Amino acid sequence: MSRIAVEESKKIQWSGELVSIQPRTRVWRYLLDNRTHYHLGFTLFFLSEEGNSFSVAISEKQQMKYEFSIGDVIQGSAWTKLYPEREFADYYRAGALKILKKSEKVMDTQCPWTGSVPEMAVYEERGARMLSKSLWKGTCFRCYYATMSNVEIQWDFDRDIKKYRFESFCYGPKSCKYYKPGPARSVPYKDRGPALDIGWLDDLCTQSRDWEE
Numbered sequence: 778m779s780r781i782a783v784e785e786s787k788k789i790q791w792s793g794e795l796v797s798i799q800p801r802t803r804v805w806r807y808l809l810d811n812r813t814h815y816h817l818g819f820t821l822f823f824l825s826e827e828g829n830s831f832s833v834a835i836s837e838k839q840q841m842k843y844e845f846s847i848g849d850v851i852q853g854s855a856w857t858k859l860y861p862e863r864e865f866a867d868y869y870r871a872g873a874l875k876i877l878k879k880s881e882k883v884m885d886t887q888c889p890w891t892g893s894v895p896e897m898a899v900y901e902e903r904g905a906r907m908l909s910k911s912l913w914k915g916t917c918f919r920c921y922y923a924t925m926s927n928v929e930i931q932w933d934f935d936r937d938i939k940k941y942r943f944e945s946f947c948y949g950p951k952s953c954k955y956y957k958p959g960p961a962r963s964v965p966y967k968d969r970g971p972a973l974d975i976g977w978l979d980d981l982c983t984q985s986r987d988w989e990e
């Protein structure tokens with residue numbers, strides 16, 4: 778049983794300039810015994826003509842078909858989210874996608890990972906480390922290795938009650954000079970003091986790659 782707010786979903790039309798593409802991910806946490814990352818597709822972050830920021834969830838298949846890149850002007854339809862506590866992107870079930878103008882810009886960014894985004898299998902294989910939220914919002918925002926995950930915390934196994942929040946992670950090289958994990962993250966469980974994720978789960982999740990990979 779999960780106690781969550783459900784909102785009515787409405788279909789909308791949207792358009793805007795793409796400012797970032799990141800993997801769309803979900804993380805299941807259970808104390809410090811388990812942190813499992815699921816790779817669902819991509820989140821496109823936009824700036825509208827009126828200067829409003831919004832984000833749209835798309836599938837891996839849609840990204841591979843249209844090969845969206847930062848600077849493209851895109852339009853489409855989508856639905857407002859049903860579960861605001863659980864879903865980070867603003868809009869879902871995107872369709873009628875169309876590139877109105879292909880990007881001609883040279884990217885003005887500190888981050889070198891802003892070109893063609895990898896396939897989901899690459900993220901799956903690389904694994905993620907915790908990333909400081911302020912870096913996610915700033916230097917790392919355009920990096921395709923950054924993500925803001927929908928996190929489910931298993932708070933009570935017996936009654937299957939979960940808590941929800943959003944957490945930032947990085948799939949990039951361990952040697953990236955911008956990387957900082959941010960503070961330890963508390964993982965609460967019913968009738969217990971919170972366990973603190975101080976980073977050793979990062980080592981486990983990324984054990985298949987070396988410092989430079």
Ligand code: SF4
Pocket residue numbers: 888890908912916917920921922923946947948949950953954955956957
């Ligand atoms: S720290 Fe991670 S997300 Fe940020 S620029 Fe480096 S590789 Fe990208």
